[in-house]
Amino acid sequence: MSSLTKSTPLVAPGHTRPVTHLSFSSLQDDGTYLLISSCKDGNPMLREWTGDWVGTFLGHKGAVWSTKLSLDSSRAASASADFTAKIWDTYSGHPLQSFPHNHIVRSVALSPSAFHLLTGGQEKKVRIFDLNRPDADPDFLSETGGLSHEATVKSVVWVGEHIGVSAGEDGWWDLRTRALATSxxxxxxxxxxxxxxxxxxLVVTSGKTVAFIHASPSNNAAPSHTLTLPYSPSSAxxxxILxxxxxxxxxxxxxxxxHAMDGEEREVLKGHHGPVHCVEFSPDGEMYASGSEDGTIRLWQTTPGKSYGLWQGQNGG
Incomplete structure (x- = not known):
């Protein structure tokens, strides 16, 4: 089922190399939010909910693979090919802390309180850093000195203050109270x-599969809904809201x-000039962003033609 009104994206330029990851902030009290992007140019960018550029975080010396914002949007975390993860002040753009690793860092996540940082990457280990004790050695979330995946850790997230989840090329790990609970x-x-x-x-892509997994600590972590698509999604x-x-x-x-939740393809949106590496819905559900090999971010309306953000006055709504 296609929308009767053609979806015309807003293009957010600025990056000079492929965009690798996108992440929206939580919805703020005034109804706005922020978007942070990662890029192989090594310069994460912060944007307003309209797509307007706010600032660029300068300091990494390699490709940036992942960036995440704290719940209050005052802090950002980034993961880089320069073997570091960094914490940034989003108001000033200044780096606050830098944590060295032994290999490329592919993913970062800030705990809900922003007191802890979770990292993973080509080191094949999951680390947790106490941001109140930046000089302390990191915990490795296991009793054996390092929770080790057998392959690169592609993503880490916090689902509670003391509950983390990591996803590697070899599988999905549920880490609770700093010990492996489920895989x-x-x-x-x-x-x-x-x-x-x-x-x-949690939304996981693997091969041609998209899996939706309940993140509740009381859940047994089995996928609640799994679909097989005719292609291999890079992100979902x-x-x-809906x-x-x-x-x-x-x-x-x-x-x-x-896609509808039964897998039916509703729309195919064309606009990028290279493979699409990452997608993300805004927290109010009114739009979604896509990042591409072409170095651009595109913002798409969930309901094309609706008067919203920078689309106001452009769609006749």
Missing amino acids: ITFPNPITSMELSRQTGR SIHP QDRFVTGNSGDEWVRV
Whole structure:
């Protein structure tokens, strides 16, 4: 089912190399939010909910693979190919802390209180840093000195103050109270995992599969809903309010797709000029963002033609 009104994206330029990861902030008290982007140019960018540029975080010496914002948006965390993870002040853009690793860092996550940082990457280990004790050695979330995946850790998220989840090319790990609680093995390497905070679900892509997993600590971590698509999605994001659709990117072509929760393809959106590496719904569900090999971010309306943000006055609404 296609929308009667054509979806015309807003283009957010600024990066000079492929965009690797996108992450929206939580919805703020005034109804606005922020968008932070990662790029192989090594310079994460912060944008307003309209897509307008706020600032660039300068300091990494390699590609940035992941950036996340704290719940109050006052802090940002970044993961880089320069073997470091960094914490930033989003108001000033200044780096506050830098944590060295022994290999490329692929993913970061700030705990709900922003007191702890979770990291993972090509070191194949999951680390936790106490931001109030930056000089202390990190914990490795296991009794044996390091929770080790057998392959690169693609994503880490916090689902509670003391509960983390990591996804590697070899499977999905549920880390509770700094010890391994549950693991799930997928038939193909995991390519992405994001937490949909409003729906309480983790969205995981692996091969041609999209899995929706309840993130509740009381849940047994079994996928609540799994779909097989005719292509291999690079990333997926569920509508945070309606929960009736999800959007995907695909490293095999230049299109963004919208699917119903039964897998039916609703829309194919064309605009990028390179593979789409990452997608993410805004916290109010009014739009979603996509990042591409072409170095651009595109913002798409969930309801094309609606008067919203920078689309006001452009759609006749």
